[in-house]
Amino acid sequence: MPTYEFRCLECGHIVRRFYTYAEYDSARPSCSHCESTNLRRLISRVALAKSEESRLESLDPESMIAGLDENDPKSMGHFMRKLSTEMGEDMGDEFSEVVERLEKGESPESIESSMPELSAGPSDGL
Numbered sequence: 001m002p003t004y005e006f007r008c009l010e011c012g013h014i015v016r017r018f019y020t021y022a023e024y025d026s027a028r029p030s031c032s033h034c035e036s037t038n039l040r041r042l043i044s045r046v047a048l049a050k051s052e053e054s055r056l057e058s059l060d061p062e063s064m065i066a067g068l069d070e071n072d073p074k075s076m077g078h079f080m081r082k083l084s085t086e087m088g089e090d091m092g093d094e095f096s097e098v099v100e101r102l103e104k105g106e107s108p109e110s111i112e113s114s115m116p117e118l119s120a121g122p123s124d125g126l
């Protein structure tokens, strides 16, 4: 369930709420400190909040992402290779294959469609 963070514009208190996406549409969160409804949604790191988050925090994701062009497979391949190197882990044959194909300039969609096992099964981070 997604976590939403708000800052109270009255007292500065940070308010965390759990909503489903459906609930969020009609949600009217109020500050748990002063009960003001004058809250501003904070852009949280939910998008990055995957199982690897704690490990990634020891890296410097911003500098790594800085040079990343999502529309450029070679750039993505380079990024993923760097990521796995920095994490010091063997990410497995599938991961290596994806990285190699990205670095050759193959599009992620093309790689994914030829490797159905990528989209099947639980995702563990990337």
Ligand SMILES: [Zn+2]
Pocket (backbone or CB within 6 Å): 008, 009, 010, 011, 012, 013, 031, 032, 033, 034, 035, 036
């Ligand atoms: Zn408040």
